[in-house]
Amino acid sequence: MNYEDVMKLALERGFYFPSCEIYADAQAGFWEYGPSGVSLKNKFLELWRRELIRRDGMMEIDGSQIMSKSVFEASGHLGNFADPIIKCTKCKSTFRADRTISEISKIEIPESADLVEFDNAILQNNIKCPKCKGDFENAKKFNMMFKVGIGPEEEEAYLRPETCQSIFVDFPRLFKTMRGKLPLGIAQIGKSFRNEISPRQSLLRLREFYQAEIEVFCNPTKLDEMERFSEVQNTIIRIQIDTKAVSMTCKEAVESKTIPNKFVAYYLGILAEFYEKTGIDVTKSRFRKLGDKEKAFYAQVAFDFEV
Ligand SMILES: [Zn+2]
Structure with missing residues (x-):
């Protein structure tokens, strides 16, 4: 199915x-x-x-x-929690810039890219409004908070x-x-x-x-002093960097610096065990390491769990 x-x-x-x-x-x-x-x-x-x-x-x-x-001023969401949008000059319909460009031209631009990248892709590929074939205004940011x-x-x-x-x-x-x-x-x-x-x-x-x-709150100078790491050191996780997914134990992932420290590896390890218990076929899943433009604006390192 x-x-x-x-x-x-x-x-x-x-x-x-x-x-x-x-x-x-x-x-x-x-x-x-x-x-x-x-x-x-x-x-x-x-x-x-x-x-x-x-x-x-x-x-x-x-x-x-x-x-x-004030909470969202402090967190940065008032300024940054926004999607790139494009508006048709003719029928006034609004679309997500990254998705519309990818659907029409198969060009993938991360949603956090500079707005000018969307404008350039639209111009160079002659992308028009999917509803009425009208031209688009320049891309803008739309804050997604209610x-x-x-x-x-x-x-x-x-x-x-x-x-x-x-x-x-x-x-x-x-x-x-x-x-x-x-x-x-x-x-x-x-x-x-x-x-x-x-x-x-x-x-x-x-x-x-x-x-x-x-x-999880931690001391950033003690990320490799993680006693509980021994619980998951032999747990197998699948990690994808760029296009290739490889299986390794949490211990191997730390030793090969695929994961930067024991702290992150421990939590990916207990997550992998949790996902397995939900019934997900873990052989078809992976933790994908996100690139710089894909990560949330506040993250230093990020993995997405994908099935
Ligand atoms: Zn239109």
Whole structure:
């Protein structure tokens, strides 16, 4: 069965269905989980809590979904959490620049590239509006956070675009009141909100969705002093750099400097064990090391888990 067939069956069986579907102004990118969907989600969460949170002695919190403007000024999201968009001069439709260029011309430009790279690709490949063949305006950045007004004065606040913010904001209090010791994992499962320009692929690109997030706080000078590393040193992980995926133990990955230190390798190791227990065929998966332009704007090193 391919992805479309599985999603169609899940829809027919009520695992999930569109939100507000009885009204004509229902917006794309919002879905409900039906009873079977909720029980599948709960099962996944039980495993997540057992294999990651409890195994590693992490703390779990449940933070507020609306957060003040200062949080996102401090995190950089007000300035940087934006997608490149292009608008048609004729029919005024708006598209994601990177996706439209890749669909029409097969040229891949990372979403974090400079705006001029999109303009150049559009010009050089004579890319026109897919709806009306009109010309595009210059590419712009569109901030994907949902703004909300608090109280009668409508003071500026935002729906969180990621579940990590409250973990960072709450860290000082948690570290003190819970008598934390580094490295310390803090976890949160909850809703996040992103004003996607073109939500699609049903449950893959959404405007409102669940995130199961873990932030691990550490001493950056002690990344190779990780006692728990011995638990996973013989765990096999598949790592992809550029185009080739190779299997190796966590120990080999550190020794060959494929992974920069024991700290990162330990967490990739327990994640690999967790994913295997979810039933994913790990031989068809890999941790792909992201290139500089693909990484989030705050990351030094990043791996994506791909199946
Ligand atoms: Zn157009």
